[in-house]
Amino acid sequence: MTVIWTQDGIVDNDPWTSERTEDAPKLLPLAEALEHAQDNAPFGVVLQPADDVRTLAPILDRVAIVALTFPAFSDGRAFSQGMLLRERLGYQGEMRAIGTVLLDQVPLMLRTGFDSFEVDHAPTIKRLVEKRLPGIDLHYQPAGDQTNAGPGYSWRRTAILNG
DSSP, X not given: OOEEEETTEEESSOSOOSSOXXXXXXXXXXXXXXXXXXXXXXXXXXXXXXXXXXXXXXXXXXXXXXXXXXXXXXXXXXXXXXXXXXXXXXXXXXXEEEESOOGGGHHHHHHHTOOEEEEOOHHHHHHHHTTOOOOOOOOOSOOTTOOOOOSSSHHHHHHHHHO
């Protein structure tokens, strides 16, 4: 069973499914999204870990949702893609984590700016439904969710980004 989860809970009848149906809005691979960017129909983009998010810059204002793929627990490239989308490209639309989404990563994904999560791991679904997320007590870097940083070295990164 696969569910879509947000901080508001499980989403019923999510229009952005991986399966394409005739009446559902399209969630397209990067190359196909670039080709259909002039269409009037709403569309979303699925990015693979090796895709360059900067390629989306010219059409980002027309993209309703960006789904970033986590192919394995140990592959964190989508975290970097998410931060680039939020911080450098100023993307304000929905950002979804798909693929291998496990409970331990969800708080970090939220801090990176993810809004929704496609989850098929039963223990993770159970904990999300129960709203039992693991916490992050200290933050050493700024984040996409604008959580207050704890004591640490966040000034270094902020100075580099703003300097």
